Amino acid sequence: MTDRSPDSGASAPDSGRAGAPTRTRRNLTILGVLVVALALLVAGAWQLVIPMLRDADDPVTDYPGPGSGEVSVVISDPTAQEIGTTLAEAGVxxxxxxxxxxxxxxxxATSIAPGTYTLPQRMRAADAVLALLDPANRADRTLTIPAGWRETQITAKVAEVMGVPLADVEAAAEQVELPEGATSLEGWLYADSYTVSPGQTPLDALQAMVDRTVEVLDERGVAPEDREETLIRASIVEAEVADAEDRGRVARVLDNRLEGCADVGRLLQMSSTVAYGLDKAVTDLTLADLDDDSTPFNTYVFEGLPPAPINSPGTTALDAVLDPPAGDWCYFVTVNLETGETRFTDDPAEHELNRAEYREWLERWREEQSAAAGDAAGEG
Incomplete structure (x- = not known):
C-alpha cells in the first residue's frame, strides 16, 4: 500500500534542489581565486614593465658611482663641454x-688642465670633476725647461721627469734632427713647458723642443740662415742680464762690439761665454781664465761671436736681439749679481771704474760665502 502522506516520498526531490546552490558557491570561489591570481600576475608583470618603459622615456643621466675598471682619456680642450663629451665617449x-x-x-673645475688622465668608467659626474683635479690621476707629466739652461741641465731634467737613465737621453740627443745650419743641440732645446705623454721617448721630447725653437723663430720672421746666429746672440743676452730693458741694451752692445769699438775692436769680452767654455760659474772665473785660449768660447781672446749658443734663451732675450734699442754703448758690467744692477757706457775709463766696483762686490760675496760654509761645517 502506497503511503501518500504529505511527508512521504517528498525527501528525494527536495534533496536534489538543495545541492545546486552549494556547487554554485564552490564554482564562484574557484573563479574568484583565478581572478585574484590573474590580477596578481598582471600586477607583477606590470611592475617589471614599468621600469623598462620609464628607462626608455627617462634614460640614465648620471651614474651612481663609484665606477670600475680603468680607461685613459686625453683632455686637449679644458672647457666643460669638451671635457664632458670626451668623458662620455670614453664611458667615464x-x-x-x-x-x-x-x-x-x-x-x-676651471683649474682642470689639458693632459692624459687614467680614470674609472661609470663614475658619478661630480666625482669625475674631482678626479681630474687630482694630480695623482695624471698619466702624463710636465717637463719644464727654464730659460738659460744648458744642454747638460736639460738632458738631466728629461731623464728625471721621464724616469729613464741619463745615458738613454744622451743617446737620444745624438739622434735629434737638427735644422740646417745648427752646429749642435745647444741652444735649440727651447725653454718652455712640455707635456710628456705615456709612450713618448726621450727622442720625442728633445725633438719637440727643437721643433718648438724653429716655430718660435719662424713666428718672429727669422730667416733659416740667420737662426743659429740669432740663438747665439740671444743666449749671451740671456746669460748676462735678467732685466728686460737691460737685455735690449746688451743686445745693442753686441751689435756695437761686432761693428768694432774703440779700444777692444770686435772682442765681445763676455764673461758668460768664458764660463761656458770652461764649464764654470761666472763667479768662479779668475783673471787667468780670461786669458785662457783653450776654448773658442773665450770672447776675451777670440773676436766675434762664439761658435755656438751657450744656453737655451727665452723669448725676451730673443726679442731683445731682434729689436734692440738705439744706443752707442760699447761696455757694460753688472756691478752686483744679487740685485742685477748693470751699468752701461761708451766711455772706456768709466767702464773700468764699473769693473772695479764689480770686483769689490765679488770679493765681499766670496768672503760671505766662505764664512757661511765655515759656519755650516761647524754646525755639522
Missing part, C-alpha cells in the same frame, strides 16, 4: 650634460 660619465652640470657646481 653617463652624459656630457651631467659633467657640465658638475663642472659648474665646482668652483675649482
Amino acid at each position: 660619465v653617463a652624459t656630457s650634460q651631467a659633467f657640465v652640470d658638475a663642472y659648474a657646481a665646482n668652483p675649482d
Whole structure:
C-alpha cells in the first residue's frame, strides 16, 4: 500500500534542489581565486614593465658611482663641454650634460688642465670633476725647461721627469734632427713647458723642443740662415742680464762690439761665454781664465761671436736681439749679481771704474760665502 502522506516520498526531490546552490558557491570561489591570481600576475608583470618603459622615456643621466675598471682619456680642450663629451665617449660619465652640470657646481673645475688622465668608467659626474683635479690621476707629466739652461741641465731634467737613465737621453740627443745650419743641440732645446705623454721617448721630447725653437723663430720672421746666429746672440743676452730693458741694451752692445769699438775692436769680452767654455760659474772665473785660449768660447781672446749658443734663451732675450734699442754703448758690467744692477757706457775709463766696483762686490760675496760654509761645517 502506497503511503501518500504529505511527508512521504517528498525527501528525494527536495534533496536534489538543495545541492545546486552549494556547487554554485564552490564554482564562484574557484573563479574568484583565478581572478585574484590573474590580477596578481598582471600586477607583477606590470611592475617589471614599468621600469623598462620609464628607462626608455627617462634614460640614465648620471651614474651612481663609484665606477670600475680603468680607461685613459686625453683632455686637449679644458672647457666643460669638451671635457664632458670626451668623458662620455670614453664611458667615464653617463652624459656630457651631467659633467657640465658638475663642472659648474665646482668652483675649482676651471683649474682642470689639458693632459692624459687614467680614470674609472661609470663614475658619478661630480666625482669625475674631482678626479681630474687630482694630480695623482695624471698619466702624463710636465717637463719644464727654464730659460738659460744648458744642454747638460736639460738632458738631466728629461731623464728625471721621464724616469729613464741619463745615458738613454744622451743617446737620444745624438739622434735629434737638427735644422740646417745648427752646429749642435745647444741652444735649440727651447725653454718652455712640455707635456710628456705615456709612450713618448726621450727622442720625442728633445725633438719637440727643437721643433718648438724653429716655430718660435719662424713666428718672429727669422730667416733659416740667420737662426743659429740669432740663438747665439740671444743666449749671451740671456746669460748676462735678467732685466728686460737691460737685455735690449746688451743686445745693442753686441751689435756695437761686432761693428768694432774703440779700444777692444770686435772682442765681445763676455764673461758668460768664458764660463761656458770652461764649464764654470761666472763667479768662479779668475783673471787667468780670461786669458785662457783653450776654448773658442773665450770672447776675451777670440773676436766675434762664439761658435755656438751657450744656453737655451727665452723669448725676451730673443726679442731683445731682434729689436734692440738705439744706443752707442760699447761696455757694460753688472756691478752686483744679487740685485742685477748693470751699468752701461761708451766711455772706456768709466767702464773700468764699473769693473772695479764689480770686483769689490765679488770679493765681499766670496768672503760671505766662505764664512757661511765655515759656519755650516761647524754646525755639522
